Amino acid sequence: MTIPRKSRTPAYERASEFGTLAAVVSxxxxxxxxxxxxLADLAGCSTRFVHAVETGKPTVQLDKLLAVLRVLxxxxxxxxxxxxxxxxxxxELVALYDLDHGREAPx
Numbered sequence: 001m002t003i004p005r006k007s008r009t010p011a012y013e014r015a016s017e018f019g020t021l022a023a024v025v026s027x028x029x030x031x032x033x034x035x036x037x038x039l040a041d042l043a044g045c046s047t048r049f050v051h052a053v054e055t056g057k058p059t060v061q062l063d064k065l066l067a068v069l070r071v072l073x074x075x076x077x078x079x080x081x082x083x084x085x086x087x088x089x090x091x092e093l094v095a096l097y098d099l100d101h102g103r104e105a106p107x
Contacts, residue, residue, distance in 0.1 A: 022056035028072045029054070043067040 029039050029050075036050040043050070045064045053060055053068060069076060 019056040022054050024074065025050075025068065025072065026054040028074060032072065039068065039071060042071045 029036070034042075036054070037047045040047040040050045043064070044067055049060070049064055050068060053065060066076065
């Protein structure tokens with residue numbers, strides 16, 4: 001019987017080194033005593049994909065990521081940023097995407 005290898009790098013170091021998502025996925029997989037290959041089988045993706053997520057690859061397929069998270073009992077949340085982050089709702093958004101193009105101005 002082969003025992004899954006645990007990372008020798010503490011979770012807090014992984015979070016700062018690879019990004020929070022990568023660290024959370026890696027730590028949760030280890031908590032469940034799953035190998036990357038076992039997680040990949042359960043999520044319907046490749047071991048290479050799981051490795052990419054756990055090492056903080058900046059581009060991954062969302063559907064595969066969601067499948068991995070689902071197996072781990074995790075979910076992805078989107079939150080509104082602080083004021084000044086990105087585009088705010090309202091006039092800026094309308095102007096940015098030209099949403100009122102072709103509409104008459106209100107009377």
